[in-house]
Amino acid sequence: MSREPRSDAVANRDRIVEAARAELSESNGAVAELKLHRVAKAAGVGQGTLYRHFPTREDLLAEVYRHELGQLVDAVAPLLAEHPPLRALSLWLARVVEYARVKRGVMAAIEASAWRELRTAQHHRLDEALGELLDRGKEAGEVRPDVDATDVLLLLGALSRIPESEWDRRVRTVLAVVVEGLRPESR
Numbered sequence: 001m002s003r004e005p006r007s008d009a010v011a012n013r014d015r016i017v018e019a020a021r022a023e024l025s026e027s028n029g030a031v032a033e034l035k036l037h038r039v040a041k042a043a044g045v046g047q048g049t050l051y052r053h054f055p056t057r058e059d060l061l062a063e064v065y066r067h068e069l070g071q072l073v074d075a076v077a078p079l080l081a082e083h084p085p086l087r088a089l090s091l092w093l094a095r096v097v098e099y100a101r102v103k104r105g106v107m108a109a110i111e112a113s114a115w116r117e118l119r120t121a122q123h124h125r126l127d128e129a130l131g132e133l134l135d136r137g138k139e140a141g142e143v144r145p146d147v148d149a150t151d152v153l154l155l156l157g158a159l160s161r162i163p164e165s166e167w168d169r170r171v172r173t174v175l176a177v178v179v180e181g182l183r184p185e186s187r
Contacts, residue, residue: 012045013053017067019043020060025098036060068099073129085137090179092133093156097171100159127153137182144184152178 019042023034036057040050054060072095079088130149137143155178162170 009053012043012049015043016040016045016050016053016060017063021064021067024064034061069123069126072096072099073125076129076132080133080136084142085133085140086142086179086182089133089137089143089182090175092129093175093179096156097159097175100156134182141184143182147182152182155181 016039019039020034022042023039034057036050037047039060040047043050050060054063072092075092075095076088079091082088083091127149130152134143134147134149134152138145158174159171162174
């Protein structure tokens with residue numbers, strides 16, 4: 001019989017994940033610079049607590065990835081409620097930029113077989129979220145009808161090709177080109 005985790009344990013776990021995510025963002029996704037003792041300190045927990053929740057660096061990185069993906073998926077409904085579809089999609093893609101930065105580091109650090117398993121188990125959620133944004137854009141006449149989530153994800157693959165030294169200079173331009181390419185052709 002398994003019991004629910006204590007609320008303080010859940011809070012500790014959440015703080016650890018957020019601290020690791022913040023460390024990765026500050027280091028531009030450089031996993032090698034992710035120091036677990038700094039993560040524990042930033043989360044306000046001891047190293048024993050960190051290792052009880054995440055026995056390996058890989059376990060922590062996988063949870064950061066799941067957390068990031070969950071935040072992306074959960075952002076769709078509020079964005080669509082507050083903005084026209086193409087604007088919601090543009091704002092969502094801006095969030096994808098940060099996700100891509102974290103994902104790049106996570107992918108490099110997680111063993112290939114574990115990465116495939118994690119991606120297979122989680123990536124459909126991203127496809128569904130993007131599909132919802134595109135569908136709403138099509139219904140509003142703001143997104144061309146011949147585009148699907150796979151098309152956009154292939155285009156976003158260009159983010160992984162941007163050298164870290166050029167990231168800040170190029171990423172917004174790449175996103176602007178993607179969004180402009182999603183608009184229906186004016187005839």
